[in-house]
Every structure is written in C-alpha cells, then in structure tokens.
Amino acid sequence: MFKVFDFNCGYNGCFVPLSQTKELLIFSFCLTYVFLFFFKKKCISHQALMIAGIVVMVITLLPQTFLRLAALEERASIYLPMSAVEKRARLFGEPYVFSLQATHLLPGRHSARLVTDINLQEGDGWGINDRLAYYLYPIDIRIHSGTGKEDVLIYFHKDKAVQFLPKDYKIIFKPSDIDLVAARKGAL
Amino acid sequence: MMFxxxxxxxxxxxxxxxxxxxxxxxxxxxxxxxxxxLSYFSGLGIVTQIFTTLWIFGIPITFLTVSTILAVLLGAGIINNPLLVQDRTAVSGSNISMAEKFISAAVIIYITINIIIVFMSALSLPVFAWDSITSEAYKAKTVFYTGSLTQLSQAFYPNFPFYTLTAMTWGMFGQGVWDDQYMHLIFALAFLAFTFIFFDVARVITSRLIAYIALLLLFSSNLLIIHSTLSYRDVFMMAHTSICLIGILLWGHKGNDRFIIFSAIFCALSLLTKLEGLPYFPVYLLMILLTGVLYRKTFKNIFNALIRFLCISFIIYFPFQIFKFTVGAGDGGWAAHVVGREGPMMRFAMISERFYNELFLWGNWNILFWPMVMISSLILLVVYRKDKLGVLLLISILFFFSVYWLTFFCTGSFNSIRADWCSISRYFMHFYPLAVLLISRVLFLTYESR
Incomplete structure (x- = not known):
C-alpha cells in the first residue's frame, strides 16, 4: 500500500520515512504544472491552473483529516479512562513513580544529589535525568548537586545502594535494592 | 476547580x-x-514583563504580586478606554453568494473538527515531550516554588527566553498547586488565537472567500496541529514572527504608521519566546526597509519607522537582557565549532538534501503545500510581479530560508543537519503562515482578475 499521507505523532513533528511514491507524485504535479503554464498558455490560462492546484490540494485534506481523527481516537482509547497519575506513570514509568513516592515522603524543598549507574550523558539517560529532576522538584537534584550543600541523597538504579550510603544519612524510603532516598541526620 | x-x-x-x-x-x-x-499573546507578554521586572527589583514572584500589578494595569486600561468597540466583521447575509456560503460552511466544519482534535489531544496528556520538560516545565516549576528567576541561571539553557515558561507558571499560580495535566491548553489556545488573527489578516489582503481557503491551507500542516497539542515554544514563535512580519507588510499596504508599533511589540515577543528571534531581527529591519522602498515612502518616513521599531522592541526586550547580563547567560552557540571535515560543496549538498526532504517528503506539511508555494511564486513572478504585497511576502519567506541556510552553512548548527533529531521543519513553521498568505494572495489575484 502506498503511504502518501502520514500522521505519525513524533514528539518533534511527523518524522516519516522518505517514500518514492510521494516523490513521484510531487514531481509529476510540479512538472505538469510548469509544462501547462509555459507551453500551453494559450489554451489553459494560469487562472485555471492555480484553481486546479488548490482544488487538488484541498481534496488531499480529506484523508489527512481522517488520519488525524484516527490518531486522536487511538490516543483517547488509551488515555481517556486514566487518571493524571496513571497517565504519567504510563508515559514516564519508573522515574515518575519513584519521584512521586519520594516527594510524598519528603515534602518541602530540599537540595539533593542523584547517584546512579545509568549514564546520564547519553541515550535514555538524558531523559531519565530530566524526568527525575522535574518530578522530584522541589527536591532539587540540579542546583546544589555535588557541591556538598545537599541534605538528601537520591539513589536511582544504583547497584547495592546501601553500601554507598554515608554514615550521617538515614534511609527515608527504599522501594528496592537499587533505589533509595536518604536524608542527612538532623537536617529534616 | 483547579482547572x-x-x-x-x-x-x-x-x-x-x-x-x-x-x-x-x-x-x-x-x-x-x-x-x-492578539490580546492573548500580548497578555502573556505582559506577564513575562511583570515577572522579569519583579525579579529585577527583588520582589517575590507570587500570584499576589503579579495579579496586583495586572489589576492596576486593568484599572488603568478601563479608565482609559471604557467603551467596547463594534465588531466590524458583521456582514449582512444578503452580500454573500451561494458558492461562498457553501465553501464557508465546509471550511467551518473542517476547522471545527480540527480544533476539536487539537483541544482533545492537548488536554488528554500532561507535559511529556523531552524539550518541554527540560527547557520549560522544569524551569517554570522552579519559579513556581521559589518565586524567583535566579535558579533559571543554573538550569539547562539559561539563555533561553522565558515567555512560555512564565505563561506556565502564571497558569499554575491560578491552580495553586503544580499539576501539569492541563498545561497544553496554553498552546492550544495560542493556536486558536492565531487562527482568529490569521483569518482577519487573510481577509484584509485577499477576500472573505479566499480567507476561508487560506484557513484550510493553514490547518493542512500536521506539524502545526501536533505542536498545538505539545508544550513547545514553536506555536508561539510562529504566531509572533508571522504577526510581526504581517504588521510590517500592512504598514506598506495600508499606509498606517501605527502598524510599526504593532510589529515592534510582536518582534519583542518573538525575541522573548525563542533564541531564533535574534537572527530574525535583521529580517524584520530589512523588510521595513524594502516595504518602505517598494511602497515609495519618503526617506524620513522609513527612517522614523526603523527608529520607532528599534526603540519599542528594545525597550520591551531590555528587562530580559538585564536578566541575562545579571546571571551571566550568553546568547547561545551560534559560532560553535563544526564537527567533521566536509568541504563547502559537501555542506551545500547536505543542507540542500535536508531542506528538500523536510519540505517535500516528510509528513509535516500537506503533500502538495510546498509545491503549491513554488508554483504560486512562479505565477507571481511571471504574471503578477507588480503586486507589491505578494512580492514582499515572497521576499520575506526567502529571507527566512536564507537565515537558516546561512546559519547551517556558516556555524556549528551544521552538526544538527547530520543528526536524525534535527528539526528544521520546526524552524520553517515559524514563517509557514506567510507561505499560506502567499498562495492565498496569488489565488486572490488570479480569482479577481478572471
């Protein structure tokens, strides 16, 4: 099936693989137009050509709209029955669920340091770091991280996290062996 | 209640x-x-100015402080202009032909369906895109909790303008708690607001019937529809850039000098929305110059327009410049190092290929949109080259393409041409409404001359 119309909801827009069909269609349209415009000027006016072009373009809006409706239907069928928390949990997974629990147990503003085995500089690590920073806030893992001013340590996907815990910190929340939230004693 | x-x-x-x-x-x-x-866009601009001014004077940014200033401004506005204006759009039914009624009804149905799609999609999800979390929502959240802009200097991209993030914080102040479930509404409303403005402008420079067709063409972009449902700055940038340029063109077309003040306000808003506002600034100035020359305005008139434009946009942009200077945020990596060893010819070929792919082959636009822009330009240059407005629209589009072409060719931004994540289409979207207006203008000239 020729895939001429697309509505792939990429986060940056619609990234669609190049298709020869599409290329062929566009070029035959342009060439016909230019040919008729320059070589058949006497029998076909440019007015007729312009209006014909618009009509063809408007006709292509129909399949486009159906695809948009289909995309909306797909999204609605997944997300409409969900609560806001369920939606975020589905979209962001573990970083969101972990952050939600941490912020419940540690209310208010805190300076924290994130300790993890995930490489935050590349691939999915970028996204995980940003999601944690956003959902953990007002527990801030960015501003004072690594400066020694932090009063909270966040261990996320850190193997044997407890072994790395400094003595002056106490565990606040430990959902698994690799995830842990600890606060400096006397700081809370 | 929060909503x-x-x-x-x-x-x-x-x-x-x-x-x-x-x-x-x-x-x-x-x-x-x-x-x-227009009030929606400029209202959020006022909020940005209030946030920045409060921060400069060391006053906490809270719902109370911001709304107090807004209330004072509202009072001043009401005292100055107590009467409501008459809507000039009222048209008696007898003036509209049957064909026009049919086309307008079909377009209204199409537009309504698409607006429903935009609003339902926007409200169905919380903020989720990586860029919006990193460069906007996170920063907006810090302002919400700290009541200050200071922390923005330590977050990612400290030099990014903060029109959209102040809009987010302002919305959240209304809720009382941070919950980004309905955040996308800000962007969907921007899309709706721009639709109203665009229709009005299209009607002024073409006719009512063709303005409806222009709306169809505007809505034909998948990229625009998707971006109206995400918390990216590009919908706002598109609106501000296009409105500024339209104001400049209407200054020449209608001869009302107040259009320069109007354009300067939206130029400043584009500077406050995205870093791209800076390279667009010379385009605005060049377009004022060209419009003045083409419409045979006097040297004094053009000079006054340029000075007025520069002063107003600078005054509005100035508080943000103070912020950047105070926190030590630069203007971004325009002259960043280029990775790779491509020669000029190879660069030329790679940029051409990328532009070609993004304009013609990717699903961001209607499949025939950019071919129609090319065809309209051809008809304009061959048949209607004396139409000043059409020619200026074409020149402004070419200027925007040139800005990106030169940026990619001469700076480290070329690195992104090689990357899969490059999103040149987002940049093209900023002046996409001008391309729609170009097609509409040529259609109008064609239709009217039949």
Missing part, C-alpha cells in the same frame, strides 16, 4: 492586554475576534 483557576489566570492576562492595547488594535482595523487573539 478553573488555571483558565481564570489566562483569561485575566488576556483581558488586561485587551483593555491596554485595544485602542491600538482597533485603529489598525482588526476585528473583535482578532483583537481577542
């Missing part, structure tokens, strides 16, 4: 801008719907 508070704040800033700027917008001949749309 109502969120909506109330967006309404509050809009109504303040409505009363403050209404005399200007009315004098330029905009319809009531367009004035409301």
């Amino acid at each position: 109502l508070g969120f909506c109330f704040n967006l309404f509050f800033s809009t109504i303040v801008a409505f009363y403050l700027f209404r005399p200007l917008f009315v004098s330029l001949g905009f319809s009531m719907a367009a004035i409301i749309g």
Whole structure:
C-alpha cells in the first residue's frame, strides 16, 4: 500500500520515512504544472491552473483529516479512562513513580544529589535525568548537586545502594535494592 | 476547580492586554475576534514583563504580586478606554453568494473538527515531550516554588527566553498547586488565537472567500496541529514572527504608521519566546526597509519607522537582557565549532538534501503545500510581479530560508543537519503562515482578475 499521507505523532513533528511514491507524485504535479503554464498558455490560462492546484490540494485534506481523527481516537482509547497519575506513570514509568513516592515522603524543598549507574550523558539517560529532576522538584537534584550543600541523597538504579550510603544519612524510603532516598541526620 | 483557576489566570492576562492595547488594535482595523487573539499573546507578554521586572527589583514572584500589578494595569486600561468597540466583521447575509456560503460552511466544519482534535489531544496528556520538560516545565516549576528567576541561571539553557515558561507558571499560580495535566491548553489556545488573527489578516489582503481557503491551507500542516497539542515554544514563535512580519507588510499596504508599533511589540515577543528571534531581527529591519522602498515612502518616513521599531522592541526586550547580563547567560552557540571535515560543496549538498526532504517528503506539511508555494511564486513572478504585497511576502519567506541556510552553512548548527533529531521543519513553521498568505494572495489575484 502506498503511504502518501502520514500522521505519525513524533514528539518533534511527523518524522516519516522518505517514500518514492510521494516523490513521484510531487514531481509529476510540479512538472505538469510548469509544462501547462509555459507551453500551453494559450489554451489553459494560469487562472485555471492555480484553481486546479488548490482544488487538488484541498481534496488531499480529506484523508489527512481522517488520519488525524484516527490518531486522536487511538490516543483517547488509551488515555481517556486514566487518571493524571496513571497517565504519567504510563508515559514516564519508573522515574515518575519513584519521584512521586519520594516527594510524598519528603515534602518541602530540599537540595539533593542523584547517584546512579545509568549514564546520564547519553541515550535514555538524558531523559531519565530530566524526568527525575522535574518530578522530584522541589527536591532539587540540579542546583546544589555535588557541591556538598545537599541534605538528601537520591539513589536511582544504583547497584547495592546501601553500601554507598554515608554514615550521617538515614534511609527515608527504599522501594528496592537499587533505589533509595536518604536524608542527612538532623537536617529534616 | 483547579482547572478553573488555571483558565481564570489566562483569561485575566488576556483581558488586561485587551483593555491596554485595544485602542491600538482597533485603529489598525482588526476585528473583535482578532483583537481577542492578539490580546492573548500580548497578555502573556505582559506577564513575562511583570515577572522579569519583579525579579529585577527583588520582589517575590507570587500570584499576589503579579495579579496586583495586572489589576492596576486593568484599572488603568478601563479608565482609559471604557467603551467596547463594534465588531466590524458583521456582514449582512444578503452580500454573500451561494458558492461562498457553501465553501464557508465546509471550511467551518473542517476547522471545527480540527480544533476539536487539537483541544482533545492537548488536554488528554500532561507535559511529556523531552524539550518541554527540560527547557520549560522544569524551569517554570522552579519559579513556581521559589518565586524567583535566579535558579533559571543554573538550569539547562539559561539563555533561553522565558515567555512560555512564565505563561506556565502564571497558569499554575491560578491552580495553586503544580499539576501539569492541563498545561497544553496554553498552546492550544495560542493556536486558536492565531487562527482568529490569521483569518482577519487573510481577509484584509485577499477576500472573505479566499480567507476561508487560506484557513484550510493553514490547518493542512500536521506539524502545526501536533505542536498545538505539545508544550513547545514553536506555536508561539510562529504566531509572533508571522504577526510581526504581517504588521510590517500592512504598514506598506495600508499606509498606517501605527502598524510599526504593532510589529515592534510582536518582534519583542518573538525575541522573548525563542533564541531564533535574534537572527530574525535583521529580517524584520530589512523588510521595513524594502516595504518602505517598494511602497515609495519618503526617506524620513522609513527612517522614523526603523527608529520607532528599534526603540519599542528594545525597550520591551531590555528587562530580559538585564536578566541575562545579571546571571551571566550568553546568547547561545551560534559560532560553535563544526564537527567533521566536509568541504563547502559537501555542506551545500547536505543542507540542500535536508531542506528538500523536510519540505517535500516528510509528513509535516500537506503533500502538495510546498509545491503549491513554488508554483504560486512562479505565477507571481511571471504574471503578477507588480503586486507589491505578494512580492514582499515572497521576499520575506526567502529571507527566512536564507537565515537558516546561512546559519547551517556558516556555524556549528551544521552538526544538527547530520543528526536524525534535527528539526528544521520546526524552524520553517515559524514563517509557514506567510507561505499560506502567499498562495492565498496569488489565488486572490488570479480569482479577481478572471
């Protein structure tokens, strides 16, 4: 099936693989137009050509709209029955669920340091770091991280996290062996 | 209840801008719907200015401080302009032909369906895109909790302008708690506001019937529809850039000098929305110069327009410049190092290929949109080259393409051409409405001359 119309909801827009069909269609349209415009000027006016072009373009809006409706239907069928928390949990997974629990147990503003085995500089690590920073806030893992001013340590996907815990910190929340939230004693 | 508070704040800033700027917008001949749309954008601009000014004077940014200033501005606006204007859009039914009625009905159905799609999609998800979390939502959240802009200097991209993030914080102030479930509404409303403005402008430079077709063409972009449902800055950037350019063109077309003030306001808003506003600034200045020359304005008139444009946009942009200077945020990596060893010819080929792919082959636009832009340009240059407005629209589009071409060719931004994540289409979207207006203008000239 020729895939001429697309509505792939990429986060940056619609990234669609190049298709020869599409290329062929566009070029035959342009060439016909230019040919008729320059070589058949006497029998076909440019007015007729312009209006014909618009009509063809408007006709292509129909399949486009159906695809948009289909995309909306797909999204609605997944997300409409969900609560806001369920939606975020589905979209962001573990970083969101972990952050939600941490912020419940540690209310208010805190300076924290994130300790993890995930490489935050590349691939999915970028996204995980940003999601944690956003959902953990007002527990801030960015501003004072690594400066020694932090009063909270966040261990996320850190193997044997407890072994790395400094003595002056106490565990606040430990959902698994690799995830842990600890606060400096006397700081809370 | 929280959602109502969120909506109330967006309404509050809009109504303040409505009363403050209404005399200007009315004098330029905009319809009531367009004035409301313009007020939405300028209202959020006022909020940005208030946030920055409060921070400069060391006053905490809270709902109380911001809304107090807005209330004072609203009072001043009401005292100055107590009467509502008449909507000039009212058209008696007898003047509309049957064909026009049919086309307008079909377009309204199409547009309504698409607006429903945009709003339902926007409200169905919380903020989720990587860029929006990193460069906007996270920063907006820090402002919400700290009541200060200081922490922005330590977050990612400290030099990014903060029009959208102050809009987010302002919305959240209305809710009272941070919950980004309905955040995308800000962007969907921007899309709706721009639709009103665009229709009004299209109607002024073409005809009512062709303005409806222009709306169809505007809505034909998948990228625009998707971006209206995400919390990216590009919908706002598109609106500000296009409105600024349209104002410059209408200055020449209608001869009302107040259009320069109008354009300068939206130029400043584009500077406050995205870093791309800076390279667009010379385009605006060149377009004022060209418009003045083409419409045979006097040297004094053009000079005055340029000075007025520069002064107003600079005054509005100045508080943000103070912020950047104070926190030590630069203007970004325009002269960043280029990775790779491609020679000029190879670069030329790679940029050409990328532009070609993004314009013609990717699903961001209607499949025939850019071919139609090319064909309209051809018809304009061969048949209607004396139409100043059409020629200026074409020149402005070429200027924007040139800005990106030169940026990619001469700076480290070329690195992104090689990357899969490059999103050049987003940049093209900023002036996409101008391309729609170009097609509409040529269609109008064609239709009228039959």
